Amino acid sequence: MSFDFLWQGMGVALMPQNLLIGLVGCFLGTIIGCLPAIGPINGIALLLPIAYTSGLPAESALILLAAVYYGAEYGGRISSILLNVPGDAGAVMTAVDGYPMARRGEAAKALAISGISSFYGGMIAVIAMTFLAVPLSWLAIKFGPAEYFVLMVFAFATLGSMVGHEPVKTLLGCVLGLMLTTIGLDATSGAYRFTFDQPELHDGIEFIILVIGLFSISEVLLMLESQVKGTLKPLAVTGSYPSWAEIRYIWWPSVRATVIGFIIGVLPGTGASVASAVSYTTEKRLSDKDGTFGKGDIRGLAAPEAANNAAATGAFVPMLTLGVPGSGTTAVMLGALMLYNIQPGPQLFVEQPKLVGGLIASMYIGNILLLIMNLPMVQVFARMLLMPNWILIPGITALSILGVYTAYASVMSVLIMFGIGIIGYLLRKLGFDMAPIVLGFVLGKVMEVNFRNALALSGGEFGIFFSSTLSIILWIMAIAIVLVPIWLRRRQAARAAAGQPA
Amino acid sequence: MSDLAQRQRRIGRIAAGVLMAFAVFYGVFGLMIEYSFSSDPIGPRGFPAGLAVALFALGAWYWLVPGSTEEWPGQEGRIAALTFLVVSAACVLAMDWIGFVPAMLVLMTAIARLFGANWTLALVNGAGQALLWWLLFGPLLGGTLPKGPLGF
Numbered sequence: 291m292s293f294d295f296l297w298q299g300m301g302v303a304l305m306p307q308n309l310l311i312g313l314v315g316c317f318l319g320t321i322i323g324c325l326p327a328i329g330p331i332n333g334i335a336l337l338l339p340i341a342y343t344s345g346l347p348a349e350s351a352l353i354l355l356a357a358v359y360y361g362a363e364y365g366g367r368i369s370s371i372l373l374n375v376p377g378d379a380g381a382v383m384t385a386v387d388g389y390p391m392a393r394r395g396e397a398a399k400a401l402a403i404s405g406i407s408s409f410y411g412g413m414i415a416v417i418a419m420t421f422l423a424v425p426l427s428w429l430a431i432k433f434g435p436a437e438y439f440v441l442m443v444f445a446f447a448t449l450g451s452m453v454g455h456e457p458v459k460t461l462l463g464c465v466l467g468l469m470l471t472t473i474g475l476d477a478t479s480g481a482y483r484f485t486f487d488q489p490e491l492h493d494g495i496e497f498i499i500l501v502i503g504l505f506s507i508s509e510v511l512l513m514l515e516s517q518v519k520g521t522l523k524p525l526a527v528t529g530s531y532p533s534w535a536e537i538r539y540i541w542w543p544s545v546r547a548t549v550i551g552f553i554i555g556v557l558p559g560t561g562a563s564v565a566s567a568v569s570y571t572t573e574k575r576l577s578d579k580d581g582t583f584g585k586g587d588i589r590g591l592a593a594p595e596a597a598n599n600a601a602a603t604g605a606f607v608p609m610l611t612l613g614v615p616g617s618g619t620t621a622v623m624l625g626a627l628m629l630y631n632i633q634p635g636p637q638l639f640v641e642q643p644k645l646v647g648g649l650i651a652s653m654y655i656g657n658i659l660l661l662i663m664n665l666p667m668v669q670v671f672a673r674m675l676l677m678p679n680w681i682l683i684p685g686i687t688a689l690s691i692l693g694v695y696t697a698y699a700s701v702m703s704v705l706i707m708f709g710i711g712i713i714g715y716l717l718r719k720l721g722f723d724m725a726p727i728v729l730g731f732v733l734g735k736v737m738e739v740n741f742r743n744a745l746a747l748s749g750g751e752f753g754i755f756f757s758s759t760l761s762i763i764l765w766i767m768a769i770a771i772v773l774v775p776i777w778l779r780r781r782q783a784a785r786a787a788a789g790q791p792a
Numbered sequence: 793m794s795d796l797a798q799r800q801r802r803i804g805r806i807a808a809g810v811l812m813a814f815a816v817f818y819g820v821f822g823l824m825i826e827y828s829f830s831s832d833p834i835g836p837r838g839f840p841a842g843l844a845v846a847l848f849a850l851g852a853w854y855w856l857v858p859g860s861t862e863e864w865p866g867q868e869g870r871i872a873a874l875t876f877l878v879v880s881a882a883c884v885l886a887m888d889w890i891g892f893v894p895a896m897l898v899l900m901t902a903i904a905r906l907f908g909a910n911w912t913l914a915l916v917n918g919a920g921q922a923l924l925w926w927l928l929f930g931p932l933l934g935g936t937l938p939k940g941p942l943g944f
Contacts, residue, residue, distance in 0.1 A: 325933075336934065456859045462811065462850045469818060469843050476836040481827035483836055484818075511873050517907055518869040680909035681917055684900040688925050691884065696935040704884045708877060715873075719862045720807050738839045746832035 295639050296420060299647020302349050303655055311346075312652050315354045316660050319361020324369050324377045325689070329498075330362035330602075331619045332697075338626050348630040349648040355626055356606070356649055357656050359619050360412060363562065363602045364660050367404040367595055368671055372397055373686050375506040375693070380562030380598030382501050383570040386725050387583060387590035394586060395526040397672035402531050403540060403588050404595040405664040410544035411596030412657040415552045415603035420650055424639065426556055427611035433557050435743035436754045440764040441557070442737035445564065447768040448571035449729060459722045467730020470495050471738065478742050490702040497563065499694050499707045500731055504724045506690045507711020510683055512718065517679065525675045531668070532588070540592035543573050551597030555604020560736065561617045562598040567729050569597035575775060584723065603653065610634055610646060797860075804858025812851035819844030872906055879903075891940020892930070896922035 302308060322333040334355050341351040366381030371388035384404060391400035418426075433441070449464060473484045474494025485491040516522035547569035554565040573593035574583045583590040605617040613634035615621035627634055632642060639646050675682070694707045714724060748754035755761055822840030830836065865873065883899040901918030909917060926944055929935040937944075 456857075458850055458853045458857060459859065462847070462854060465843055465847050465850060469840070469847070472822075472840050472843065476825075476827070478832055479827045479830040479836045481825050481830075481836040483825050483840065484821060511876070514872050514876055514906060515865045515869045518865065518872045522907075678907075678909075680904040680907040680913065681921075683907050684903040684917060684921055687880065687903055688896060688900065688921055691880075692925060692929050692935075695887075696929055696937070699936055701884055701888060705881060708880060708884075712877065716807075719864060720804065721859060721861050742832035742834050742839075745834060750833040 293420070295643035295647035296650060297647070298643045299649070299651035302644050302648030303353065303651035308350055308353050308648065308652065309655065311350050311354045312357045312656050313659055315357025316361040316364075316656055316663060319358040319363075320365035320368075320660070320663065322358065323362030323365020323367075323381075325693075329378045329619075329697075330359045331622055333358045333362060334619055334622045334626075338622065338629075342626075342629055348627075348632060349645045351626060351630070352623070352645065352649050353652040355623050356652060359623070360599060360602050360653065360656060361660060363412075363599045364405065364408050364664060366598070367408065368401065369689070371400045371404060371591075372671060372674055373506070373682075373689070374509045375686060375689055376501050378562075379497055379501075380566050380594075380601065382505075382563060382728055383566040383594035383725070384591060384598075385505055386570065386594075387585070387587050390584070390586035391588075391591065392672075392675060393525065395528050396530070396586070397525075397527055397675055398668050399528075399530050399532050399536075399588075400586075400591060401668040401671055402665060403536065403591055405661060405668065406532070406537055407540055407544045407547075407592035407595040408599045408664075409657055409661040410541065410592075411548045411551060411599035412603060412660070413654070414545065414548045414596075415555070415600035416650065416653040416657065418548075418552050419603055419607060419653075423607050424611055426607055429553070429556055430558055430608040430612060430614060432758070432760055434758075435740040435747060437758060437760045437764065438557075438560075438736060438740035439744055440755060440761045440768070441560075442733050442740065444764050444768040444771070445568045445571075445729075445733050446737075447771045448568055448575055449726065456721060459720075460726045463717070463722050463724070463726035464730040467727040467732075468734040468737075470500065470727075470731050471734035477739060478746070488702075490700055490706070495706065495710075495731075496698065496703070497731065498697055499703055500710055501728060502690045502693050503707040503710025504714035504727060506686060507708055508714030508718055508724075510687055510690075511711065511715040513679070513683060522679060527672050527675050531665075536588060540588055543577065543589040543593045544596035546576070547573060547593035547595075547597040548600040551600030552604040554597075555601030555617070556607045558608050558614050558617075560601075561605070562601040563732050564736070565597040565601035565604075566594035567732050570594045570725075571729065572771070575771060584725070606649075610638055610649075800861045801858045803861050803864070805855055808851050808855035808858060811854065812848050815844050815847035815851055818847065876903065876906055887938040887940075889940065891942050891944055892937040893922045893926050893944045894940060894942070895938070896925060 318333065319330065322330060337355060337358060341354055346354070362378060363380055366377035367384045367388065369375045369377040370381040370385040371392050374385050374389040376382045376385055388400045388404060391397065473491055475492055476483055482492060513522055550569040550572060551565040554560045554568060570590060570593050573589055577589050605620045608614040609620040609624055613624065615624045624634065632645065690707065691704055694704050718724070744754050756765065819841060822837055822844055825836050827836050879902045880899060883895040887895040897918045900921040901914045904914035904917045926937060930937045
């Protein structure tokens with residue numbers, strides 16, 4: 291395959307007009323991303339008609355929309371780290387290690403680390419897209435319901451890493467998360483499950499309602515308890531940036547997460563939330579020897595951030611090469627291509643080299659712009675935490691309410707969020723971790739739907755789950771991720787025992 | 793066993809009991825899901841039934857090994873949490889009637905008070921935040937916020 295499209299695209303992306311558009315898109319995306327109420331999909335949907343009616347050429351419009359998209363993936367981390375309120379779905383796992391860092395005064399470092407890992411993830415994924423977009427598009431076609439189901443089994447297998455000293459609580463959290471996915475309309479049979487005739491429950495529990503309730507409202511309740519006890523102190527914020535050693539330290543976790551994120555991003559219907567969840571659990575499984583994940587480990591922060599940026603980029607692959615959107619946001623962008631009478635497909639790289647090349651080249655530039663834009667802002671954002679609690683915590687509550695209300699325009703949804711917040715608070719007091727609940731929720735829906743679709747296709751034959759090479763590879767990976775660490779631990783223990791003097 | 797450990801064990805067991813009861817409730821309602829047609833052999837009841845069994849079994853495990861819990865709040869803490877939740881729910885329910893800004897003014901002021909601000913600071917904070925969020929999510933970002941009789 292010729293890479294002429296990239297050189298032509300560089301010419302397009304480096305035009306002053308497109309550079310400015312990219313910069314504006316990155317800035318807007320960062321702001322949109324850090325507000326929990328507005329995800330990239332809303333931002334793009336708002337900007338699309340403006341871009342079209344203002345007469346922007348197709349490549350400029352696409353550069354603007356793409357910049358908003360990956361800018362939002364950078365921005366989502368800010369409120370996750372500072373306030374424990376995920377800015378978007380992909381930033382949920384960022385809070386798991388980012389927020390504890392902020393609580394111990396390392397907000398600036400956490401923001402910088404996550405910005406750098408976002409850059410790693412974004413850049414490596416763009417390079418992968420440049421060279422592998424067309425060859426990888428087969429992956430999106432090869433994944434049928436059976437393969438998706440086995441992929442989810444693999445994702446659950448990585449969950450073994452979340453099992454701490456009280457495994458029953460991790461497993462219970464996971465089952466509770468799975469149960470929440472069964473609320474609402476069952477797409478396969480058209481039956482309403484656990485809706486109790488409440489129209490607000492027909493669409494099920496929305497992801498954003500769950501995470502804001504579990505993370506943000508329960509956190510406010512915990513802080514209120516500390517306030518009453520007199521143990522809630524204003525946070526200290528050190529101005530320290532990560533050292534070079536730390537930047538190098540997060541390289542391999544970021545690379546691993548990028549590979550996972552990019553592949554998951556390429557698969558339609560999965561998205562950044564699955565990518566960041568799977569990359570976090572995988573990294574924890576591989577690296578968390580001292581049990582520091584979940585307590586502010588920079589690798590636990592870097593992995594999901596790199597993954598969600600890589601997934602955002604990966605989602606462009608099926609959109610451009612097959613016309614199949616990899617995420618909700620790329621579905622809106624597909625609409626933008628249609629508006630300009632552009633038909634996506636493998637020939638797009640040949641027929642529209644300036645458009646595709648311009649988009650890809652703008653991503654290289656956009657990632658650099660975002661890093662340059664984000665690093666100096668780290669101190670400014672971190673200083674938000676110096677506000678007195680009587681300003682900060684009402685602000686967190688307002689953002690939580692707005693995040694749900696503006697997305698669903700429903701008072702009942704906000705009340706459900708508070709209800710979930712109370713349950714989250716009680717579970718946290720009981721020693722439950724919130725991450726397994728979120729992971730169960732993220733993976734559960736995809737798992738059930740694909741399990742049942744696969745059985746519908748096979749007429750009830752379970753052999754379909756072992757019928758393709760891809761499925762078998764995924765089964766082997768799932769088994770390996772469970773067994774290899776156990777084998778390694780035993781071998782290490784045996785060696786240690788052998789090395790001890792008698 | 794110390795008093796604290798016994799108390800934690802009791803709380804853990806109560807939680808396990810609640811989870812097992814919930815598993816029964818969820819399983820029974822899961823088996824009552826009505827549907828006329830399903831293209832797959834599992835149907836809409838299968839997954840919930842499996843989850844109910846899993847939750848019950850894990851609940852039983854949790855009952856046997858309740859583990860530890862964090863320290864629970866005293867009466868003052870419980871009253872503060874209840875105040876926060878009641879005021880929040882009341883303000884959210886009132887938003888459609890009185891409008892976004894007045895409802896948020898009350899809520900922001902109340903939370904600021906709970907977090908130690910005096911009345912003057914709490915009111916200034918309440919008014920400032922109510923207006924800030926309304927401006928940002930309403931006119932600036934084009935979101936739809938409840939209007940109320942005053943129009944905001």
